[in-house]
Amino acid sequence: MEKENLETLEEAQKIRSLLVGLQVSNKPQDESLDESMKELEELAKAAGAEVIAVVVQNRPAIHVAYYIGKGKVQEIAELCQHHEIDVVIFNDELSGSQIRNLEEVVGVDVIDRTNLILDIFAQRAQTKEGKLQVELAQLKYRLPRLTGLGKQLSRQGGGIGTKGPGEMKLETDRRHILRRIDDIRGQLKEVKKVRETQRAQRLKSDLPIVALVGYTNAGKSSLMNTFLRQSEGYDEKREVYAKNQLFATLDTSLRKISLPNKTEFLLTDTVGFVSKLPHDLVDAFKSTLEEVKYADLLLHIIDASNENYELQKLTTSKVLKELGVDNKKIIDVFNKCDLLEDMPATSKSENVISISALTGKNLDQLTEMIDSIIGKKILEINLLVPYSEGSIVSQLHKEAEVLSTDYQEEGIVLKVKIEEDYYERYKKFHLV
Numbered sequence: 001m002e003k004e005n006l007e008t009l010e011e012a013q014k015i016r017s018l019l020v021g022l023q024v025s026n027k028p029q030d031e032s033l034d035e036s037m038k039e040l041e042e043l044a045k046a047a048g049a050e051v052i053a054v055v056v057q058n059r060p061a062i063h064v065a066y067y068i069g070k071g072k073v074q075e076i077a078e079l080c081q082h083h084e085i086d087v088v089i090f091n092d093e094l095s096g097s098q099i100r101n102l103e104e105v106v107g108v109d110v111i112d113r114t115n116l117i118l119d120i121f122a123q124r125a126q127t128k129e130g131k132l133q134v135e136l137a138q139l140k141y142r143l144p145r146l147t148g149l150g151k152q153l154s155r156q157g158g159g160i161g162t163k164g165p166g167e168m169k170l171e172t173d174r175r176h177i178l179r180r181i182d183d184i185r186g187q188l189k190e191v192k193k194v195r196e197t198q199r200a201q202r203l204k205s206d207l208p209i210v211a212l213v214g215y216t217n218a219g220k221s222s223l224m225n226t227f228l229r230q231s232e233g234y235d236e237k238r239e240v241y242a243k244n245q246l247f248a249t250l251d252t253s254l255r256k257i258s259l260p261n262k263t264e265f266l267l268t269d270t271v272g273f274v275s276k277l278p279h280d281l282v283d284a285f286k287s288t289l290e291e292v293k294y295a296d297l298l299l300h301i302i303d304a305s306n307e308n309y310e311l312q313k314l315t316t317s318k319v320l321k322e323l324g325v326d327n328k329k330i331i332d333v334f335n336k337c338d339l340l341e342d343m344p345a346t347s348k349s350e351n352v353i354s355i356s357a358l359t360g361k362n363l364d365q366l367t368e369m370i371d372s373i374i375g376k377k378i379l380e381i382n383l384l385v386p387y388s389e390g391s392i393v394s395q396l397h398k399e400a401e402v403l404s405t406d407y408q409e410e411g412i413v414l415k416v417k418i419e420e421d422y423y424e425r426y427k428k429f430h431l432v
């Protein structure tokens with residue numbers, strides 16, 4: 001009973017939003033308005049808003065002053081009143097004056113897709129660096145819109161759940177913002193130095209680095225956790241946050257994976273991408289994504305169960321190109337294959353695989369693929385170890401994967417998988 005009350009209270013406190021999308025008929029779009037609006041709805045939910053109504057319009061071109069047609073704006077104003085809407089969210093980036101004009105007519109806050117994404121990032125950023133980068137992106141977004149955002153900026157926050165610049169009361173003064181941008185840049189430089197030292201240490205560890213990249217919600221963090229669960233010395237606390245939510249991961253995390261077949265690598269989980277990812281954010285996160293630059297191999301995780309997976313794949317590839325890492329070795333990993341009967345047709349070609357991070361399906365094959373790219377050459381051989389050399393057998397259990405042990409008259413016959421580097425030590429026992 002009490003719990004129910006709590007839930008209703010939570011619902012009641014949710015920000016009530018109305019979404020607006022525009023299809024510009026004279027402009028070719030790489031994504032249908034329908035899909036893009038669906039994604040906007042997910043973004044709004046991820047920011048903690050409830051979607052009460054959706055309005056779309058077809059126009060030959062955008063309206064300079066209102067972005068959409070004046071009549072539509074009027075219609076939205078009425079809907080806002082009728083449904084007690086708190087915020088109207090536009091699917092594209094608006095200019096400062098458009099925001100001001102729209103707010104005047106509809107009477108409630110107006111934000112755009114970029115602002116919404118920035119809000120989500122502001123809510124989720126955990127590390128000092130993440131927080132600084134989001135604030136920097138927010139300030140850069142606000143600067144050219146200062147006049148339009150007057151109303152929002154004079155208020156605490158602005159947008160949904162925005163913490164950050166709004167709270168710091170430096171809003172109305174452009175110079176303050178510029179000074180703050182400088183300040184943040186300085187702090188980021190310091191953070192970057194620390195990270196570079198850490199990276200140098202990591203590179204010394206000599207383990208290959210594998211990075212998970214891909215569209216948001218594709219299952220990157222889930223795959224990281226699945227690998228961790230198979231890993232030696234598994235500790236639940238090392239698992240990362242994975243959830244059916246856009247931008248569940250914001251900060252890069254790194255874990256050591258040591259699989260039973262002796263494959264070892266460092267795995268990096270990164271922030272997911274989304275279409276129309278604000279440019280300032282791409283810029284801001286470039287340094288976080290720098291980890292990807294140091295990777296020996298990228299696993300591009302694709303949600304094969306999403307009808308838009310091809311577009312999502314393209315979006316990710318574009319961002320990777322922007323980051324200058326499109327020349328790295330990449331395995332295309334089609335995930336969530338447990339939800340599909342037929343997997344994408346490409347799965348037979350090289351460096352493409354279908355898996356399920358959830359059920360673990362094809363994980364062994366993926367490991368083999370990873371191994372063949374980053375791993376040391378593994379030999380599968382038979383060894384004959386005399387009984388007098390007992391310590392060799394225990395050594396083998398440490399350095400190789402022992403597939404079978406057979407006690408014969410002449411000695412112990414072991415079938416092992418062993419790295420080429422270690423082979424020299426056991427060469428004399430090799431049973432050809």
Ligand SMILES: Nc1nc2c(ncn2[C@@H]2O[C@H](COP(=O)(O)OP(=O)(O)OP(=O)(O)O)[C@@H](O)[C@H]2O)c(=O)[nH]1
Binds near residue numbers: 247
């Ligand atoms: N059915 C199914 N669901 C999966 C699979 N892998 C991940 N999921 C689900 O997909 C959702 C998103 O998973 P995450 O691992 O958080 O995705 P992500 O790529 O890390 O997403 P961001 O951090 O938001 O970029 C979660 O609800 C997972 O349980 C899979 O193989 N099959």
Ligand SMILES: [Mg+2]
Binds near residue numbers: 242248
């Ligand atoms: Mg994640």
